[in-house]
Amino acid sequence: MALLLALLMGIGVWGVFAGIRMYRADAKLPTDLALALEVGATRTGAVDSLVDRLGMRYAPAVLRLMGPKQVARYRRKIDLAGNPGGLTIDRYAARRAVYGALGGVGGLIFLLQGNVLMTLLLFAFGAFWTEVGIWSAIRIRKDVIERTLPDFLDVLAVVVSAGLGFRQALDRVASRYEGPWADEIRITLRQMDLGMSRRQAFAELRRRNDSEQVAMFVTALQQGEELGAPIVDTLVALAKDMRRTDAQNARRKAARAVPKATMMITTFMVPATMLLLAAGLILGSGTDFGTITGE
Missing domain, CATH: 1.20.81 (Receptor-associated Protein)
Structure with a gap:
């Protein structure tokens, strides 16, 4: 187990240094991938730009694994999101490759340590983090x-x-x-x-x-x-x-919010208030619980 953990850590360290070397070397990419890397480059942050550069060479493999139908579906999602931060289908595939690798390696490390919760969180991060960004951008837009x-x-x-x-x-x-x-x-x-x-x-x-x-x-x-x-x-x-x-949509949202607020009040606030009042009454009464319990 310790040997496998050390091997995974070594692979992770090698991947970090290999990525830094690739980033600094400015390796030549095919024309279409180089164009995808430049599209919207001024609108994306430094972290996303680094992730795109690290994962762009793996974008074709990710797109092949996705298949034509899923690629078309995600291309439409990106259009609906308004290409946030210059996002294209190639940049999406690059980010999915990088985040998937990070989540997978991190999840395996925590799995070997027996931390199931962190394993599930990291696997979910690798699988869905890019989709969360697109979904949020679609709603906001x-x-x-x-x-x-x-x-x-x-x-x-x-x-x-x-x-x-x-x-x-x-x-x-x-x-x-x-x-x-x-x-x-x-x-x-x-x-x-x-x-x-x-x-x-x-x-x-x-x-x-x-x-x-x-x-x-x-x-x-x-x-x-x-x-x-x-x-x-x-x-x-x-x-x-x-x-x-x-106006009708706002009224419907308000109508849906009332039951939610009522549920929150009855589930959390009312019991907490009753416990607080009961504790205050008991402490204020000066009752000696030792005589009640016989201690």
């Missing part, structure tokens, strides 16, 4: 877009009613906003500049965002274009519907 969209539509309606064309108004309003929704509008406009039809560009916008409000926006625009409805009226009505939906 969706919330930001849905908060921004109603105000964006109001401003867009005002600009269109002032006489600008719809496409020019989109460009003007998007330039005044920051965040994921403004980025999505700029991507859509760029696709239209490259020759994509407006209908297809907005369909791609809907595909990139798993949001009911974005789907409502795209559907309303396409239906208004088909029926010839005034775009200003469509935008104003859509903004009102979105705010009404937000």
Whole structure:
């Protein structure tokens, strides 16, 4: 057992020094992997950049193990997350390789020491840490877009009613906003500049965002274009519907929060308060427990 533990520790130390040597050597990577390493490099932190550089050479092997269907599914997840920190499918595979190796080696070391809890935690870290980051980014991005969209539509309606064309108004309003929704509008406009039809560009916008409000926006625009409805009226009505939906969602969240708060109070606060009151009464009464217990 001690020999196996020493062997694992030696492999871990060798891996650390090998990784540092690879990082400093700036080894040549294939063109596609080198490009993936550079995409969004200015938007990622030092730790993620180091992890990407260490794991990029193993990214193709991870992608092969994942298979085409899972790669396509994770590519869509990364798109829904808005490529946080310049994340691409290759960078995701690199991080999964590094975190998986760290979690696996650390889990084996603690398993040999008999620490089952740390073993499970490290195995879970290696398997799910990258997914946790993507899942969190998807939720945050969706919330930001849905908060921004109603105000964006109001401003867009005002600009269109002032006489600008719809496409020019989109460009003007998007330039005044920051965040994921403004980025999505700029991507859509760029696709239209490259020759994509407006209908297809907005369909791609809907595909990139798993949001009911974005789907409502795209559907309303396409239906208004088909029926010839005034775009200003469509935008104003859509903004009102979105705010009404937000209010309903807020009421539903509040309604779900009440039972949770009640359960927390009845489970923890009420028993703790009763114990505190009982202890105060007993201590304040000056009761001699020795006479009761016969000691």
